[in-house]
Amino acid sequence: MSADAWWKNGIVYQIYPRSFQDSDGDGIGDLAGIRRRLDHLVALGVDALWISPCYPSPMADFGYDISDYCDIDPRFGSLADFDALVADAHAKGLRVVMDFVPNHSSDRHPWFIQSRSARDDPKRDWYLWRDPAEGGGPPNNWRSNFGGPAWTFDAATGQYYCHSFLREQPDLNWRNPEVRAAMYEAMRFWLRRGVDGFRIDVLYHLVKDDEFRDNPPNPAFVEGQDNAHRVLPLYTSDRPEVQQIVIEMRKVADEFGDAKSSRVLIGELYLPLARLMAYYGEDANGVLQGVQLPFNFQLIAAEWQAPVIDRIVRDYEAALPAGAAPNWVLGNHDKPRIASRVGEAGARLAALLLLTLRGTPTLYYGDEIGMTDVPIPPDEVQDPFEKNEPGKGLGRDPQRTPMQWSGGAPNAGFTEGRPWLRLASDWRQRNVEAQWQDEASMLRLYQRLIALRRDEPALHEGRYEPIDAGTELLAYARVCRGRRLVVLLNFGAEAAVVSHELVPIRPRLLFSTAAAASKATDNSGSGPGFEPTVGWTLAPFEGVILSD
Ligand code: GLC
Numbered sequence: 001m002s003a004d005a006w007w008k009n010g011i012v013y014q015i016y017p018r019s020f021q022d023s024d025g026d027g028i029g030d031l032a033g034i035r036r037r038l039d040h041l042v043a044l045g046v047d048a049l050w051i052s053p054c055y056p057s058p059m060a061d062f063g064y065d066i067s068d069y070c071d072i073d074p075r076f077g078s079l080a081d082f083d084a085l086v087a088d089a090h091a092k093g094l095r096v097v098m099d100f101v102p103n104h105s106s107d108r109h110p111w112f113i114q115s116r117s118a119r120d121d122p123k124r125d126w127y128l129w130r131d132p133a134e135g136g137g138p139p140n141n142w143r144s145n146f147g148g149p150a151w152t153f154d155a156a157t158g159q160y161y162c163h164s165f166l167r168e169q170p171d172l173n174w175r176n177p178e179v180r181a182a183m184y185e186a187m188r189f190w191l192r193r194g195v196d197g198f199r200i201d202v203l204y205h206l207v208k209d210d211e212f213r214d215n216p217p218n219p220a221f222v223e224g225q226d227n228a229h230r231v232l233p234l235y236t237s238d239r240p241e242v243q244q245i246v247i248e249m250r251k252v253a254d255e256f257g258d259a260k261s262s263r264v265l266i267g268e269l270y271l272p273l274a275r276l277m278a279y280y281g282e283d284a285n286g287v288l289q290g291v292q293l294p295f296n297f298q299l300i301a302a303e304w305q306a307p308v309i310d311r312i313v314r315d316y317e318a319a320l321p322a323g324a325a326p327n328w329v330l331g332n333h334d335k336p337r338i339a340s341r342v343g344e345a346g347a348r349l350a351a352l353l354l355l356t357l358r359g360t361p362t363l364y365y366g367d368e369i370g371m372t373d374v375p376i377p378p379d380e381v382q383d384p385f386e387k388n389e390p391g392k393g394l395g396r397d398p399q400r401t402p403m404q405w406s407g408g409a410p411n412a413g414f415t416e417g418r419p420w421l422r423l424a425s426d427w428r429q430r431n432v433e434a435q436w437q438d439e440a441s442m443l444r445l446y447q448r449l450i451a452l453r454r455d456e457p458a459l460h461e462g463r464y465e466p467i468d469a470g471t472e473l474l475a476y477a478r479v480c481r482g483r484r485l486v487v488l489l490n491f492g493a494e495a496a497v498v499s500h501e502l503v504p505i506r507p508r509l510l511f512s513t514a515a516a517a518s519k520a521t522d523n524s525g526s527g528p529g530f531e532p533t534v535g536w537t538l539a540p541f542e543g544v545i546l547s548d
Contacts, residue, residue: 006095007197007264007292008325009460010047011355011450012362016333017054017076018062019402020365022415029402029414031077035085037405038092040432044368044443045450048095050199050266052333054082055101058108060168061384063099064201065106069186079193086194095196097264102183103205104169111182112170119157126179127170128162130212141214142236143228147388150236164205164236166384174206174245184252191256197264200249200291203279204269207242209235226394238275246281246290265291266327266362273298273319282321293327293360299353300335304342306474306491313357313476314466326359331367337399338364340373345541348445348513349489352543355449356478356487358464363446366403369435370442373398374424382421397421404431445513452511452545458485459545472496473538485510486546490538500535504548507536511545 021033031054041049053063054076063073072082089096105112114123130139130151138151139160144167151160152167162171172179187198215231246267253263267279267290281290298312320326330338330350339347347370354361376397381387386395402420404427405413412427424430435443453459462480469475472492478485486503490496507530529537538544 004461005260005262005264005292006047007262007360010095010360011045011453012048012050012097012266012360013041013044013046014050014052014332014362014364016052016365016400018420019400019414021403021405021413022417022419025415025417026075027415027417027420028075030075031072031081031085035081035088038088038094041094042092043436044447045454046094046363048097048196049089050097050362051099053099053101053201058106058168060106060166062382064101065104065108065166065169066101067106067108067110069105069183070189083193090194096194097197097199097266098190098195099201100187100190100198101201102172102174103202104163104165104171107168107170111172115170116154116157116161119159125176126173128173128208129157129159130162131159140212141231142208143215143231145226145228146385147227162208164202171205171208175210175241180245180248184248187249187252188255191253191263195263196257196261197253197266199266199268199295201268203246203267203291204238204242204271204275205236206245207239209239224392226392227389238271243278243281243290246279250281250289250291262292264293266293267291267295269294270297273315277319277321277324280321280324282324286322288321288324292325295329295362296327296359297329297335299328299330299350300332304346304491305471306469306489307471309353309491310466310469310474313464317358317464317466326357327362328354328357328359329362329364330354331364331399332362333364333400334396335399337371337373338367339370340398344370344442346491348442349491349541349543351442351446351449352487352489352511352513352545353474355446355453356459356485356545357476358462358478364399366401368443368446369404369430369432371401371404371424371430372426374401374422376422380422406433407431408433449511456483456485456510457481458483467502469498469502473498475502484548487543488536488538488546489543490541493540495540496538497534498536498538500532503530503536503546506548507546508548509544510547513541513543514539 018029020029021037022029023032055066056068056071056073057063057065072079086096111123111126115127133139138149142150144150146165153160163169164171213235215234218232221230253265257263276294279290279294280288282288302308338350383396402414402423407428411419435441458478458480462478465477467475474489476487488498
């Protein structure tokens with residue numbers, strides 16, 4: 001690999017800690033469990049793990065409601081377990097990225113308990129308190145992202161507090177310098193413990209309008225949609241003042257590490273392309289002072305069609321500031337799984353896409369074995385989003401079910417107790433153990449692709465060159481120091497012939513997503529479907545990497 005910072009060409013693997021591996025039989029995954037499974041990540045070939053929040057939390061939003069920014073929830077273990085995990089991960093060459101949730105704390109955080117105790121408490125201004133509107137009711141029309149108003153009345157002090165999410169998640173006041181200082185200290189606490197960076201939760205939400213103006217109605221809202229979409233988040237997200245905070249966070253991260261092992265900031269940002277780019281923080285001299293990786297979620301939302309994806313990739317590449325590191329994501333703990341969105345064959349193609357586009361890929365646990373969304377019966381629902389807005393398909397439990405390790409152990413080897421969420425019904429067939437044995441499996445596909453990506457500079461650091469290839473095909477090249485790899489993806493259910501003008505003169509098949517071709521990744525000379533005057537034939541839903 002090159003001398004670039006690790007996060008530029010490394011691969012990030014997201015762990016939802018409740019669901020990865022339980023070690024004490026309480027049915028909830030924990031840090032000791034993650035530690036026990038590090039060799040899976042090594043075998044898969046990823047470079048870093050990002051752990052969704054494991055801080056002390058009343059778990060109203062399963063850890064995204066933090067009651068102490070500098071400790072570990074006993075359900076997940078202790079600080080000693082965390083240190084041991086970081087030490088083991090580092091010894092195995094893996095980086096550890098911590099989740100950081102700065103927009104809101106838990107309502108049980110001592111800061112909030114103090115803040116709500118009296119109007120003149122010194123911590124009052126650490127949160128957003130407002131008088132009721134004239135005539136009563138919430139101060140304005142801001143909506144919570146989890147349904148209902150973004151304001152909850154606190155009878156004891158006669159004011160409302162703001163919460164962009166659950167009422168158990170009061171928004172911190174980032175205009176207050178003491179809040180900033182306290183949060184930056186929390187970041188340093190973990191950086192000193194050796195974490196390699198942070199994924200920053202809803203970074204674009206941190207600052208709200210200082211005049212608390214009403215959000216405008218959303219003309220595109222359709223009944224049945226997520227209630228938060230009734231208004232446009234003009235005054236509640238992506239405010240200009242956030243940019244200064246981003247710069248300050250970056251400075252904190254930059255106090256630690258050197259160029260090669262720099263600490264990374266990954267921003268959670270659901271924003272249109274142009275706004276996303278702002279979070280790289282390019283200054284007048286072209287210096288990037290923002291987060292190194294503003295999460296690029298476009299593949300999660302995209303319609304699964306070759307021309308759509310082609311446009312997305314070209315526009316994204318064109319929009320990046322000079323020197324900015326691109327990144328791609330297929331799924332996370334908030335969104336339906338890729339295998340459920342595009343099917344098993346589509347998910348194989350998606351893996352090829354994720355790992356051959358230019359930029360840092362982030363994988364969601366379980367996607368490497370093709371896990372699908374698990375329907376959760378109403379009486380087993382855990383996610384507060386589903387509880388608040390039932391039946392709209394917004395619930396996130398289906399993509400958070402326990403990791404499927406083994407077909408032979410109880411609960412797929414996830415826990416010896418009762419899992420907090422039911423397992424997928426296919427765990428006896430679809431699991432890590434079985435897929436290591438099967439050359440044609442999704443897991444082997446991921447592992448081979450990751451290995452190839454690591455071996456081929458063109459794939460991990462090469463230029464991206466678009467190729468025009470029609471409506472069913474997505475094609476592009478990755479080019480580095482004279483080596484040109486052509487990636488062809490057939491999105492169609494029919495075989496497709498790629499014109500010989502688009503493929504290398506004497507193409508060599510480096511990789512195919514087709515299960516049958518999985519043993520034949522090294523066949524030199526003409527590939528199975530190559531005719532020099534015609535072109536390369538791709539099977540339905542097949543993707544390949546060709547070299548000269
Ligand atoms: C982010 C998290 C999500 C959480 C929300 C509130 O979007 O990814 O899981 O519920 O923020 O913290």
